[in-house]
Amino acid sequence: MDSPAPVRSSDPPLLATLRGRRQAVPPIWLMRQAGRYLPEYRALRADKGGFLALATDSDAAAEITLQPIRRFGFDGSILFSDILMVPWALGQDLSFVAGEGPRLAPPLIEARLEDFIAHPERLEPVYGTVRRVAAALSPAVTFLGFAGSPWTVATYMVAGQGSRDQARTRGLAYSDTARFGAIIDAIIGMTVDYLAAQIDAGVHAVQLFDSWAGSLSPAQFERWVIAPNEAIVSALRARHPTVPIIGFPKGAGGKLPAYVAGTRVDAVGLDETVDPHWADRVLPPELPVQGNLDPLALIAGGAALDAGIDRILDAFAGRPHIFNLGHGIDQHTPIAHVEHLIARVRGEG
Numbered sequence: 001m002d003s004p005a006p007v008r009s010s011d012p013p014l015l016a017t018l019r020g021r022r023q024a025v026p027p028i029w030l031m032r033q034a035g036r037y038l039p040e041y042r043a044l045r046a047d048k049g050g051f052l053a054l055a056t057d058s059d060a061a062a063e064i065t066l067q068p069i070r071r072f073g074f075d076g077s078i079l080f081s082d083i084l085m086v087p088w089a090l091g092q093d094l095s096f097v098a099g100e101g102p103r104l105a106p107p108l109i110e111a112r113l114e115d116f117i118a119h120p121e122r123l124e125p126v127y128g129t130v131r132r133v134a135a136a137l138s139p140a141v142t143f144l145g146f147a148g149s150p151w152t153v154a155t156y157m158v159a160g161q162g163s164r165d166q167a168r169t170r171g172l173a174y175s176d177t178a179r180f181g182a183i184i185d186a187i188i189g190m191t192v193d194y195l196a197a198q199i200d201a202g203v204h205a206v207q208l209f210d211s212w213a214g215s216l217s218p219a220q221f222e223r224w225v226i227a228p229n230e231a232i233v234s235a236l237r238a239r240h241p242t243v244p245i246i247g248f249p250k251g252a253g254g255k256l257p258a259y260v261a262g263t264r265v266d267a268v269g270l271d272e273t274v275d276p277h278w279a280d281r282v283l284p285p286e287l288p289v290q291g292n293l294d295p296l297a298l299i300a301g302g303a304a305l306d307a308g309i310d311r312i313l314d315a316f317a318g319r320p321h322i323f324n325l326g327h328g329i330d331q332h333t334p335i336a337h338v339e340h341l342i343a344r345v346r347g348e349g
Helices: 013-018 039-048 051-055 058-072 085-090 120-136 150-159 167-175 177-201 218-239 253-263 276-282 295-300 302-315 335-345
Strands: 076-078 093-097 101-105 142-148 205-210 245-249 267-269 289-293 321-325
Touching: 013 142, 013 205, 013 321, 039 051, 039 058, 051 058, 051 093, 058 076, 058 120, 058 335, 085 093, 085 120, 085 150, 085 177, 101 150, 120 142, 120 177, 142 150, 142 177, 150 167, 150 177, 150 205, 150 218, 167 177, 167 218, 177 205, 177 218, 205 218, 218 245, 218 253, 245 253, 253 267, 253 276, 276 289, 276 302, 289 295, 289 302, 295 302, 295 335, 302 321, 302 335
Parallel strands: 076 142, 142 205, 205 245, 245 267, 267 289, 289 321
Antiparallel strands: 093 101
């Protein structure tokens, strides 16, 4: 972590936290807070069509981004989009199969990246979404952009879809390091441009999602998670030195201190498997942390939810902390449980 940008008196609570200032009440937002658990989202999706149609309709995507802010008053608004916009811009075909998830074609296990024709213009609707949301948000709300980290994005590009163990991608990384490294480099280049353009359009901070970071051995983690994320952080910081960058290496576990030191992110997100008291002990005391309530505890509600909230608040009481889930909110989450979570974090109930 480099020295954080100076906190400005005009910074909203979440942005001030990312810049290293602890808040008496931690700011809160939830990963995937704009999504299927909201009836207003389901209604709009039924009217507009599939996910990609929504993500490339700037008006619809802006409306979806704003829905949880209107309903809950979160401190942060996260752009409605998908991490696979980058492979789509690199030239793979992207589709979303109902009940099965995203598909990229042709998969790089059987095709060559150099045969693709890049289409960076495919990202233009995302920048339109950012401009619309930035114009509509209250100054009290921090606007977050995002992208997938290279390793996680590569797992989808190589296999053409998600997998349980990322075996095809891990195998390619071992067997043809040069070819796999070229894929990672292409993702890095497009991601830096993508995030910089999001910032130019109006986001205040960005998050790098590495959802499959936990599948790698320590040496592979160093090579395919830490090094590529550090490259993005360095390049983005050269263009936008005051914009905070959150890293979220899901499943990193005991490798979290190495990730923080190696990537130099401004804040780190923790998944639900991380003991918050352990994280508070081993991470730099000035480092802002984000997380890390189990999404299933939010579904369960009641005493389990309260105990989870209180444990996290207690663990991070002495450092800059952003309350969040350990991963995305589940589509079956009751609205009332989200309302209770926000009230308890804010000391209102």
